[in-house]
Amino acid sequence: MAKSHDGIHILQGLLVFGNVVIGMCGIALTAECIFFVSDPHGLYPLLEATENDDIYAAAWIGIFVGFALFALSIIGIVGVIKSNKTLLLVYIILMLITYAFEMASCITAATHRDFLTPNLFLKQMLERYQKSETENNNDKWMTEGVTKTWDKLMLQKQCCGVRGPSDWQEYTSAFRVTHKDADFPWPHNCCVMDARGSPVNLDGCKLGVPGYYNSNGCYDAISGPMNTHAWGVAWFGFAILCWTFCVLLGTMFYWSRIEY
Amino acid sequence: TRTMLPLLLLLLAMAHGQDESQYRPKLADPSLGGLKTTSTFVLEQPRCVFDKVQGDIVIWLVVAVPEAVPRFNNSVGPGTPERAFQGFPTSAPAYMTLNTTLLNYPCPKPPRDITVLRVGSETKCTKDKERPTCNGPLPGPGPYQVKFLALNGSEPVAETSWSEPITLRTAQPFSSIPTPGSGHSAGMIALTAILSILFAILLAGLLAMLVFWGSDTCGGTSTFTKPEMVTVQRYNTHHVYDQPAARL
Numbered sequence: 001m002a003k004s005h006d007g008i009h010i011l012q013g014l015l016v017f018g019n020v021v022i023g024m025c026g027i028a029l030t031a032e033c034i035f036f037v038s039d040p041h042g043l044y045p046l047l048e049a050t051e052n053d054d055i056y057a058a059a060w061i062g063i064f065v066g067f068a069l070f071a072l073s074i075i076g077i078v079g080v081i082k083s084n085k086t087l088l089l090v091y092i093i094l095m096l097i098t099y100a101f102e103m104a105s106c107i108t109a110a111t112h113r114d115f116l117t118p119n120l121f122l123k124q125m126l127e128r129y130q131k132s133e134t135e136n137n138n139d140k141w142m143t144e145g146v147t148k149t150w151d152k153l154m155l156q157k158q159c160c161g162v163r164g165p166s167d168w169q170e171y172t173s174a175f176r177v178t179h180k181d182a183d184f185p186w187p188h189n190c191c192v193m194d195a196r197g198s199p200v201n202l203d204g205c206k207l208g209v210p211g212y213y214n215s216n217g218c219y220d221a222i223s224g225p226m227n228t229h230a231w232g233v234a235w236f237g238f239a240i241l242c243w244t245f246c247v248l249l250g251t252m253f254y255w256s257r258i259e260y
Numbered sequence: 261t262r263t264m265l266p267l268l269l270l271l272l273a274m275a276h277g278q279d280e281s282q283y284r285p286k287l288a289d290p291s292l293g294g295l296k297t298t299s300t301f302v303l304e305q306p307r308c309v310f311d312k313v314q315g316d317i318v319i320w321l322v323v324a325v326p327e328a329v330p331r332f333n334n335s336v337g338p339g340t341p342e343r344a345f346q347g348f349p350t351s352a353p354a355y356m357t358l359n360t361t362l363l364n365y366p367c368p369k370p371p372r373d374i375t376v377l378r379v380g381s382e383t384k385c386t387k388d389k390e391r392p393t394c395n396g397p398l399p400g401p402g403p404y405q406v407k408f409l410a411l412n413g414s415e416p417v418a419e420t421s422w423s424e425p426i427t428l429r430t431a432q433p434f435s436s437i438p439t440p441g442s443g444h445s446a447g448m449i450a451l452t453a454i455l456s457i458l459f460a461i462l463l464a465g466l467l468a469m470l471v472f473w474g475s476d477t478c479g480g481t482s483t484f485t486k487p488e489m490v491t492v493q494r495y496n497t498h499h500v501y502d503q504p505a506a507r508l
Binding site for chain 1 (some may be wrong): 274291292293294295297298299300302312323364374376378381382383396397427431432433434435436437438439440443444445447448451452455456458459461463465468470472473
């Protein structure tokens with residue numbers, strides 16, 4: 001009897017430890033998802049214009065799941081220490097619901113990340129950047145978002161287009177409709193700027209002289225933060241869920257061993 | 261002296277610059293990003309080409325469609341309707357532009373300088389009939405052929421050869437960009453599969469728990485039946501106790 005009593009104590013200790021870790025991970029998940037939702041790189045308008053911003057929905061779910069995990073872990077610790085069967089049953093059922101939500105968030109983030117290809121951003125940029133005739137308010141809002149984001153991106157990251165300035169030459173675009181090719185082979189934001197925000201040498205920029213225009217593409221600057229975002233939500237969530245799985249199995253086993 | 265004379269002639273020939281009629285205008289260095297766009301292209305300046313030519317010459321760039329090259333007449337002057345940019349390429353199969361004196365093409369060319377001519381850079385005079393020598397953007401992808409022509413007044417004195425045909429870029433419509441439907445990466449598939457399996461195991465565990473709990477309460481009812489058996493035994497012991505009492 002003493003041996004199994006010790007065994008139960010060890011299991012109790014492990015479950016409490018497991019729940020502490022779940023609680024801390026819950027807080028970390030909430031913090032991470034709040035960080036992503038706050039959009040520090042200012043790339044949200046690009047996602048909004050794809051009309052598929054699931055990756056942000058996944059982060060929003062992550063905020064609430066993280067908080068729920070923290071609250072439930074406290075219930076779990078209390079339930080394990082007091083060996084209260086009802087409390088533990090409530091804990092298990094609520095944890096399973098939270099598990100389902102977090103699963104949805106992880107899968108959404110991972111799936112949606114695969115959707116964000118260079119061609120997608122290229123087509124969107126050509127379609128919306130500096131588009132002059134917008135059909136309705138929604139179109140206008142998305143166009144303004146895309147234009148502002150690209151202008152800021154090209155200036156701050158010293159890049160041009162998705163793959164390079166040749167994007168503006170290889171394809172027609174809304175930009176080309178209002179800006180003649182001879183004056184603007186590519187947008188002026190692709191030129192190397194001086195401290196006051198005007199091109200250092202506009203003719204050099206139009207000619208494409210190396211050093212006077214940005215010859216690299218912006219795709220790395222876009223995909224970097226998006227990858228971090230998606231992987232942060234998807235794989236951290238996956239790790240939490242694997243740990244939670246073990247703790248829940250242990251809790252179910254502990255629950256079945258409690259005698260009235 | 262007999263051997264000296266050919267040697268002297270050879271030296272004299274070498275001392276002259278390149279013969280301009282053998283020079284072919286060519287595109288500038290390929291490292292320029294804007295070498296060819298959809299309506300402009302960039303040529304090398306004709307440095308050290310027209311040095312031998314005497315007199316007060318003006319060097320013009322002639323841009324023509326390849327069909328006009330065989331029957332091109334050097335004497336037709338710039339500024340005439342037959343050579344006006346605004347009529348190119350329909351009523352004027354060739355136009356002349358970018359006129360400059362030899363002072364702007366000094367020889368020798370400094371090695372570090374970028375000496376280029378951007379054909380098609382003037383957009384303001386595209387429709388201005390008063391400016392027939394406009395260096396306007398080219399109307400289509402071409403091909404085009406160019407040469408340099410030196411005029412003394414209105415008389416042609418020197419020319420280069422025609423260049424190779426130059427074809428400009430054509431822009432594809434952006435709707436032709438393929439945006440393939442989601443190609444699922446291996447990571448995403450692994451994540452979905454593993455999470456689904458774990459969730460299924462947990463649900464099975466919950467089910468087992470609830471069944472176990474249910475069977476526990478069934479066992480509970482069986483424990484409720486136990487007191488009945490005890491009372492029957494009590495009656496038995498009652499009997500047993502009676503007999504010794506009777507003996508006493």
